[in-house]
Amino acid sequence: MQSTALQLWLQETTSSALLVNGGAHSSGLRSPMSFVSAKLANSLREARKQGPANIDSNIIDLHFFCGEHSNWRDGEEDDMPGPASVINSLLAQLLTQYKHFDVASIKHLKKLEWHDLKAMGNILGKLLTQLPSRMMVFCIIDGLSFYDDDDMVEDLEKLVKKLINLTRRGSDENCMFKLLLTVPTRLRLDAVGSLDEEGEVLDVPEIIDRGGGFNDMQWDLGAGQDVAELAGLAIDVD
Secondary structure, three states: OOOOOHHHHOOOOOOOOEEEOOOOOOOOOHHHHHHHHHHHHHHHHHHHOOOOOOOOOOOOEEEEHHHHHHHHHHOOOOHHOOHHHHHHHHHHHHHHHHOOOOOOHHHHHOOOOOOHHHHHHHHHHHHHOOOOOEEEEEEEEEEEHHHOOOOOOOHHHHHHHHHHHHHOOOOOOOOOOEEEEOOOOOOOOHHHHHHOOOOEEEEEEOOOOOOOOOOOHHHOOOOOHHHHHHHHHHHHHH
């Protein structure tokens, strides 16, 4: 998998979404797509550390790896089912990385039921509107296809629809929201039908030419370099 599509997604200066279908017939809990997502999440985390310690970074990195949260079927992880665990984790990460949200919004969040996907999605959207327009929020989710079954598909549709809608907001007064969804196989949801197949969906070929994959050096020279440039932009913005 070449990094061209990922680089374009990173370089766009507006909110955008990218779905990467890995194309595997079957997969374990971790896949090559997990590697791509993890490398990007780590690069963004490092980018947030750049700049003066007393100045908030303009980059917020939210991520969730579904393959690392596979015990919900067995009643573990506080009985929090898949899609609900995703939205709750994203909210927790957002509140941790930005300290200036309106107190009333946080108090309202405490009153919500953690499994109410619609309510949790709405509060996520409201919190994003409170971020300065200079902020760049990257949301990376790997392996949502693990939750695509009869028990979870309704909530999964709600989650993906909400996240995609967050990339459709006007950018004049809102922060930039960049959504990356990676799956080892293919994400077969009605919600992804709203994505542009030409620019927002990448289907990785089942057979990749030799030398066409990512390694650490290729990452550093490609998408990793774009993240470094984003970090510089975030520091320079007043």
